[in-house]
Amino acid sequence: MRLEYFQMLDRFVAVKADERWIKTESKVPMESPVFEGHFPGYPLMPGVLLIENMAQTCGWLVSAITGFTGLPVLAGVKNAKVRGAVFPGMDLSTEGSIVHEGSGFAIAQGAIKSGDTAIADAQLTYRLIPYPSPEFQNTMVTWAKQLDFPLQEFRK
Amino acid sequence: MSTTFDKVADIIAETCDIPRETITPDSHAIDDLKIDSLDFLDIAFAIDKAFGIKLPLEQWTQKINDGQATTEQYFVLKNLCARIDELIAAKGA
Structure with a gap:
């Protein structure tokens, strides 16, 4: 996890196409420029970055079920709740599931835990847009490989 | 038994906070609502x-x-409801 680069996920634990379900893990870094401002002397992970963590987790799931044919971009966040504080060094586990697969959009439900403690949850809406270029699509696929995403199960 | 239009109008009113009485079969979802x-x-x-x-x-x-279709064909509510009825019928076929 590198907050300043919006690299919110460390690895995929499981991606189940049939169940429309995904689980990722990440460890909050001990140091980050983000913590210099949020807050000075009291490093606390911003709630918006917890939402981003869920958005990325569920975004990968949307990419998976659509066969990496387009880019899911976050279009809406509903019922977002930040239930617990997240500090440097904490381990986060994020689960996502698909609520609805529409035509050109998808709705997912994300939830973060640290151990057994609920940290955050939200309903996320994605628009599916064409990849801006073949190079960008390759970038996404390369990135997925680096994170050990089970590409062969999903890519069309 | 409520019609397709009644259900769609209720959904629009609730989702978009639009007064239900202003939604008619001739309303264009984009241009009017x-x-x-x-x-x-x-x-x-x-x-x-x-x-x-x-x-x-x-x-x-x-x-x-x-340019093969107009927005009216899909987004005027009576036409949208006709499309919905077609999809329901196709599902049951």
């Missing part, structure tokens, strides 16, 4: 769920962009 594309995703989600269908929004958008 000022529903934007993001709000329409919420409406599509609710319609998909309520009727057990999948509105083919991508296909409709493509046809409009290609």
Whole structure:
């Protein structure tokens, strides 16, 4: 996890196409420029970055079920709740599931835990847009490989 | 038994906070009701769920962009409801 680069996920634990379900893990870094401002002397992970963590987790799931044919971009966040504080060094586990697969959009439900403690949850809406270029699509696929995403199960 | 239009109008009123009495079969979702594309995703989600269908929004958008169809064909509510009825019928066929 590198907050300043919006690299919110460390690895995929499981991606189940049939169940429309995904689980990722990440460890909050001990140091980050983000913590210099949020807050000075009291490093606390911003709630918006917890939402981003869920958005990325569920975004990968949307990419998976659509066969990496387009880019899911976050279009809406509903019922977002930040239930617990997240500090440097904490381990986060994020689960996502698909609520609805529409035509050109998808709705997912994300939830973060640290151990057994609920940290955050939200309903996320994605628009599916064409990849801006073949190079960008390759970038996404390369990135997925680096994170050990089970590409062969999903890519069309 | 409520009609397709009644259900769709209720969904729009609730989703977009539009007074129900202002929504008529001749209302254009975009031009008259000022529903934007993001709000329409919420409406599509609710319609998909309520009727057990999948509105083919991508296909409709493509046809409009290609000049093969007008927005009125899909987004005037009586026409939208006709499309919904067709999708329901196709599902049951």
